[in-house]
Amino acid sequence: MVLTPFVSETVWGGRRLIDEYSVVTDKRNAAEAWVMSAHKNGSSTVANGEFARKSLREVYLEHPELGGKNCAGFSDFPVLIKFIDAAADLSVQVHPDDAYCLKKGSGAGKTESWYILDCEPGAYLLLGFEKDITREQFRQSITDGTLTDYVKKVPVKKGDFFFIESGTLHAICKGILLAEVQQNSDTTYRIYDYGRLGFDGKPRELHVEDAVNVTHTVVYKNPCTPKKDGNVTNLVACPFFTERVLDIDGSFDGTADEKSFVSLLILDGSGSLECAGETLEFSKGGSIFIPANCGDYKINGEAKILETRV
Known part of the structure; x- marks a missing residue:
């Protein structure tokens, strides 16, 4: 099945996916293209064959066998794959795990990975902390506006790969184009957003209490070596x-x-x-x-x- 993506526009998104990756949209930008998605907030669409014009979510709910036996152990289709084009810095954020979402009664856990497709010279990610800190220090840094003094900048180049487990503080920064493979979740706890406004002219919502509860306040170590x-x-x-x-x-x-x-x-x-x-x-x-x-x-x-x- 050939899939066409759900496209998301944001205040930080660019147009490289439109110009270079054949993503079609009439939105202001293509910050994210959900190229394989059966998520309720944005599903890919089947472009050919017997399921043409149906959403992948609809197809999977009707025919769960198409996912295979390994998908049967999940309550929903387990994976979401995206292209992400960061023309500006994304918010500093964190994703919870499944256990926290179950306890909270909403959302879904999100472990993810990034494969760097291209980047500007000097581009970097924010991943974890420069040194281990306490949860109290983390909360105070958010309150007094010094969070970015503690987080670790990780330089990137084309072809780099990063595995980001749930609970890892992170941000994709300006000038990075990447492919993301993740759990099928759209749950994000935004910690810091540079004081900028959304398309509606209002500050974007922060989720500090949840973020403090789930963030691992330690140095990031990439557990995967390709x-x-x-x-x-x-x-x-x-x-x-x-x-x-x-x-x-x-x-x-x-x-x-x-x-x-x-x-x-x-x-x-x-x-x-x-x-x-x-x-x-x-x-x-x-x-x-x-x-x-x-x-x-x-x-x-x-x-x-x-x-x-x-």
Whole structure:
């Protein structure tokens, strides 16, 4: 299935996804393109085949077997994949885990990962703290406006990969374009937003108390080191998703077994996919969802592809 994204515009978003990744929207910008989403707040849409013009959420609710056996253990479709274009700094924020959301009675936990597609010279992320601090110090830094004195700036370059577990303070900063794979959640606790206004002319809401409750006030250490094996780079395998990058120059053979769907996000290049007697053409920015149990598939062309499974 070829997917078209749900597009989100924000005060920090840019237009690179529109100009370079074939994202179509009449919104002011394309801050985020939810390229594989079955979330209630914004679902991708199927563009071809028997489910054409239906949302991926609708299709999955009607046919949960398309997700595969590994999805059956989750209460909802487990993964959301995005492109994010930060023309300005995102807020300093944190995401809760499932246990906190269950206790609170709302939201969903969010562990995520970032693959850097491009960035301006000198670009950086905010990730965790320069040194371990107490929860009381964290709360006081928010109150007195000194939070950014404590957080850690992490320089980035194209091709870097970061795994961000729930509870990690973070911010994507100006000039970064990335692909995000995450738990299927839209729950964010905003801590600091530079005093700027939203499109409605009002300050954007902060969620300080929840943030203090869930943030790990420690130095960030990236738990994942990508491992290259021929034309495949394994990024991460966690309880929520497994990711790898395929660098294809000619052809690549894969399998969609009964365990999981396969998401193919085209980061660069073009080519075709042969699967279940069907051939689909793809290009940069494209998103393809191969249902579980479709069997063997072949990718032809020259392309860099982010492959995600559960």
